[in-house]
Amino acid sequence: MSAPSAQRPSAPEHTPKVSEREARQVAEDARERDWHKPSFAKELFLGRFRLDLIHPHPLPAGEDVRRGEEFLARLREFCETRIDGALIEREARIPDEAVNGLKELGALGMKIDVKYGGLGLTQVYYNKALALVGSASPAIGALLSAHQSIGVPQPLKIFGSQEQKDTFLPRLARTDISAFLLTEPDVGSDPARLATSAVPDGSDYVLDGVKLWTTNGVVADLLVVMARVPKSEGHKGGITAFVVEADAPGITVENRNAFMGLRGLENGVTRFHRVRVPAANRIGPEGAGLKIALTTLNTGRLSLPAMCVGSGKWCLKIAREWSAVREQWGRPVARHEAVGSKISFIAATTFALEAVVDLASQMADENRNDIRIEAALAKLLGSEMGCLMADELVQIRGGRGFETAESLAARGERAVPAEQMLRDMRINRIFEGSTEIMHLLIAREAVDAHLKVAGDIIDPDKPLSAKARAGANAAGFYARWLPRLVAGPGQLPGTYGEFHPAGHADLSGHLRYVERSSRKLARSTFYAMSRWQGRMETKQGFLGRIVDIGAELFAMSAACVRAELLRTGGDHGREAYQLADAFCHQSRVRVEELFTRLWSNTDDLDRRVVDGVLSGTYTWLEEGIVDPSGEGPWIADATPGPSARDNVHRPIR
Numbered sequence: 001m002s003a004p005s006a007q008r009p010s011a012p013e014h015t016p017k018v019s020e021r022e023a024r025q026v027a028e029d030a031r032e033r034d035w036h037k038p039s040f041a042k043e044l045f046l047g048r049f050r051l052d053l054i055h056p057h058p059l060p061a062g063e064d065v066r067r068g069e070e071f072l073a074r075l076r077e078f079c080e081t082r083i084d085g086a087l088i089e090r091e092a093r094i095p096d097e098a099v100n101g102l103k104e105l106g107a108l109g110m111k112i113d114v115k116y117g118g119l120g121l122t123q124v125y126y127n128k129a130l131a132l133v134g135s136a137s138p139a140i141g142a143l144l145s146a147h148q149s150i151g152v153p154q155p156l157k158i159f160g161s162q163e164q165k166d167t168f169l170p171r172l173a174r175t176d177i178s179a180f181l182l183t184e185p186d187v188g189s190d191p192a193r194l195a196t197s198a199v200p201d202g203s204d205y206v207l208d209g210v211k212l213w214t215t216n217g218v219v220a221d222l223l224v225v226m227a228r229v230p231k232s233e234g235h236k237g238g239i240t241a242f243v244v245e246a247d248a249p250g251i252t253v254e255n256r257n258a259f260m261g262l263r264g265l266e267n268g269v270t271r272f273h274r275v276r277v278p279a280a281n282r283i284g285p286e287g288a289g290l291k292i293a294l295t296t297l298n299t300g301r302l303s304l305p306a307m308c309v310g311s312g313k314w315c316l317k318i319a320r321e322w323s324a325v326r327e328q329w330g331r332p333v334a335r336h337e338a339v340g341s342k343i344s345f346i347a348a349t350t351f352a353l354e355a356v357v358d359l360a361s362q363m364a365d366e367n368r369n370d371i372r373i374e375a376a377l378a379k380l381l382g383s384e385m386g387c388l389m390a391d392e393l394v395q396i397r398g399g400r401g402f403e404t405a406e407s408l409a410a411r412g413e414r415a416v417p418a419e420q421m422l423r424d425m426r427i428n429r430i431f432e433g434s435t436e437i438m439h440l441l442i443a444r445e446a447v448d449a450h451l452k453v454a455g456d457i458i459d460p461d462k463p464l465s466a467k468a469r470a471g472a473n474a475a476g477f478y479a480r481w482l483p484r485l486v487a488g489p490g491q492l493p494g495t496y497g498e499f500h501p502a503g504h505a506d507l508s509g510h511l512r513y514v515e516r517s518s519r520k521l522a523r524s525t526f527y528a529m530s531r532w533q534g535r536m537e538t539k540q541g542f543l544g545r546i547v548d549i550g551a552e553l554f555a556m557s558a559a560c561v562r563a564e565l566l567r568t569g570g571d572h573g574r575e576a577y578q579l580a581d582a583f584c585h586q587s588r589v590r591v592e593e594l595f596t597r598l599w600s601n602t603d604d605l606d607r608r609v610v611d612g613v614l615s616g617t618y619t620w621l622e623e624g625i626v627d628p629s630g631e632g633p634w635i636a637d638a639t640p641g642p643s644a645r646d647n648v649h650r651p652i653r
Helices: 020-030 040-045 062-082 085-091 096-105 123-136 138-150 153-159 162-174 289-300 303-325 337-366 372-397 405-410 418-429 435-446 448-458 464-485 508-538 540-568 573-599 603-615
Strands: 178-181 197-201 204-215 222-229 238-245 251-256 267-278
Touching: 020 289, 040 372, 040 435, 040 508, 040 540, 062 096, 062 123, 085 405, 096 138, 123 138, 123 303, 123 337, 138 153, 138 178, 138 204, 138 289, 138 303, 138 418, 153 162, 153 238, 153 289, 162 222, 178 204, 204 222, 204 238, 222 267, 222 289, 238 267, 238 289, 289 372, 303 337, 303 372, 303 418, 337 372, 337 540, 337 573, 372 418, 372 435, 372 540, 435 448, 435 540, 448 464, 448 508, 464 508, 508 540, 508 573, 540 573, 540 603
Parallel strands: 178 222, 197 222
Antiparallel strands: 197 204, 204 267, 222 238, 251 267
16 A cells, blocks of 8 residues: 555656746747737737627638538438447447547548548538537547647647658558647646656657656557657757657556546556657657647647537537426426526527637638637637536436436436536546636736736846836837727727627627727736736736636627628528527626626635645644545656556557
């Protein structure tokens, strides 16, 4: 039995020790520093409502639509006839024949160019495919997403050499499953402490270390691994990306992890011991690994909210069917306001999320806008709202929502896996950047313009001469910028009149609200920076609310633009306007609450309570229970070395 955690060190001894400032600098160095293309969301945070960047709604090319719809039809038939979601949930494993069927269908190569044997689908149709297959089995959706959105294909597509593309992409399009390995037992969203090493040795690198939560890692054929190259003569060093054969000598998948949801997920712990990787398998230069990872995620993050859209559609279907049948006090439960408001929330939010994902995806396909903030907002909003919609469905279903589908079927009722959906959706608030990390990431991008002109003023390491220059630059910038936040088109009653067509709900008022709120958001950000200056980065509660307001305003804008697209296209325009109107009214309530909580909150009190908790002041409050946790260290030992465990790696053939 392991020793009690109190006897273990607080962190593995081999993990690099870095200061808070050093950790922040590593993350900052990995950012894309420049903005070469316009960004709707970036402008929104600066108080500039650039509706022209998203309206008229961009549309895919006809040929892209034809190929995408043809594949969706084949995929739908496959999902209906060859995927048994209940079996995957029951056995906690995706059957090999299902994976092989997806390979035959070309699903591994949805985003890979046709010249490499892929399908070459657009981001729009790739996301529609993930929403479809994820509704049949969230575990399969996660497998395909991890393979293509963050696995080997995407970084190779952007940063790989032609030789690497020719070598690996044909395999990845048809036969080989990939995984992305960054996280370690003691390293999550703080990559400065990355411990896995890649030591140059002749024409190779030698990898040593342990990677945790390697989605697809148990069944993967190819891995993209982030490892630290030590700085030496002829080597710049730094965190670097490598393509690694999963069956290379020295690689051991030591454990297949199990979770509260996504029970078919092939997620494991992977150990590298003296694994030789050819230098030709390095993606990009040394030290570019984090930049590669973050750039990959710019569009890769869209896959997760796409599957949240699929879950929202399913929640709406079940809520509609169940609430029309179940009666309480003489009428269907849907007709009771307490339940009806939940159904309205699910319907309106699903419409808005689909609008956000489709808009961001189409902008990604056209490559005319910088969508790094839009994709991050889509992930943030999708994961939070998707989880909430699943929770509301469980509540609507009552006791049946808490009961498993298998139990429902055993006693003769429809096997509705509502509780499974809630468990499966919960991980989305953690996957690919937790909500808390997304708040900080988006907030950093949102204040980028301010830091570029005034950052040196609040940087304690900058000399007085640099602060003086920054002060002059800031004075010029704010003299031009601040007056523009006083008034705008959102204050003119007739603005955006095309969004109030006869016989439809009035969306023009919502867009005027977005414009006014965008300026208010920018003023609030400026005031906070003036008030807290260098301490702004510690005000994570405030920054999170700023980002949440921006997410709501982006979603309102996307919902209105999508409704107008559907109206002009003659496709459910009146109903789309109604859903957009409902979402915007619901969103405005949330935005007003967030604006209030910017300055009226319990942040300072919460910090004092946390100090008390950590110092043991409230341990008396913990009395009267037993702790069912097992013994062992809080963080598993990840000291490099040979594995002492059996290899559970099982490639699917």
